[in-house]
Amino acid sequence: MATTIDIDRDAAHDAAGRELGKLIYPKPSFTEQIADWIQRLLYRLTAGAASVPGGWLTIAVLLVLLALAIVVVVRIARNAMRSSRAGTVTLYGGHELSAAEHRATAERYAAAGDWSPAIRHRLRAVARQLEESGVLDAVPARTATEFARAAAEAFPDIRDQLTAAADAFNDVTYGELPGSEPQYRSVAGLDAEVGRRRAPAHDGRPTETAAQPWAEVR
Numbered sequence: 001m002a003t004t005i006d007i008d009r010d011a012a013h014d015a016a017g018r019e020l021g022k023l024i025y026p027k028p029s030f031t032e033q034i035a036d037w038i039q040r041l042l043y044r045l046t047a048g049a050a051s052v053p054g055g056w057l058t059i060a061v062l063l064v065l066l067a068l069a070i071v072v073v074v075r076i077a078r079n080a081m082r083s084s085r086a087g088t089v090t091l092y093g094g095h096e097l098s099a100a101e102h103r104a105t106a107e108r109y110a111a112a113g114d115w116s117p118a119i120r121h122r123l124r125a126v127a128r129q130l131e132e133s134g135v136l137d138a139v140p141a142r143t144a145t146e147f148a149r150a151a152a153e154a155f156p157d158i159r160d161q162l163t164a165a166a167d168a169f170n171d172v173t174y175g176e177l178p179g180s181e182p183q184y185r186s187v188a189g190l191d192a193e194v195g196r197r198r199a200p201a202h203d204g205r206p207t208e209t210a211a212q213p214w215a216e217v218r
Contacts, residue, residue, distance in 0.1 A: 041066070091127055091144045091169070093120075099128035103191065106184075115179030116172040122187045123147075123169045126194050130154070135197075144169040155197065161190045 042063075097105070102125035109118035127147045130136040135154050142150070148166035152159040165187045172179040 038066075038070075091142050091147050092124055092140065097124070097128070099125045099132055102128055106188075110181075110184055110188075113181075115181060115184050117179075118184050119168055119172050119179045119187055122184060122191055123165050126165070126187070126191045127151075129191075129194060144173075151194075155194070158190070158193060161186070161193070165190050 102121045106118045106121035106125060109115070109121065123144060127136070127142070130151060131138045136147075136150055139146075139150075144166040148162040151162050155162070168179070168183045168187060171177040172183075
């Protein structure tokens with residue numbers, strides 16, 4: 001008669017983990033490893049709830065703290081990644097387009113509801129327009145943040161709008177955050193405002209010229 005072997009759930013789980021760890025199986029991604037670790041932690045917590053002082057109340061508190069810790073870690077990692085990339089990747093990203101071409105490209109993306117590339121091209125249109133009009137020197141290696149700082153020196157009264165536009169660019173480009181219509185409309189509004197201006201006057205205040213047709217928000 002065949003001999004049966006009793007194996008508890010922990011042993012079975014460990015055995016399955018060793019089997020899946022063999023080279024014949026594809027290695028899980030980092031995200032999958034994190035998810036597996038959380039699943040195993042939750043299993044151990046729930047399995048030992050009866051022996052934990054306070055029982056399920058203590059488990060619930062621990063789970064809430066764990067969730068908060070994960071959110072904090074993810075945000076810190078994402079911000080660090082965004083800051084690192086934003087400091088090395090240029091605003092134009094290899095695109096050699098005029099301001100009008102960037103603007104038209106942005107509007108096509110916006111019409112399709114694809115807000116992230118729409119935001120990127122619209123800010124590129126703003127930067128290229130200031131270069132084409134002679135307000136800023138053309139700097140191919142300039143980042144979005146560096147552009148905002150340089151433009152704010154020429155137009156200090158719209159410093160906040162320039163900073164917000166650069167932040168939106170960095171969020172959708174390096175922070176892997178989805179773009180939104182309000183963000184795009186804000187950058188388009190900045191584009192329209194810059195389109196009504198030219199180089200600052202001698203007293204340091206920006207002067208205005210007639211609004212250009214391409215500057216209208218669509």
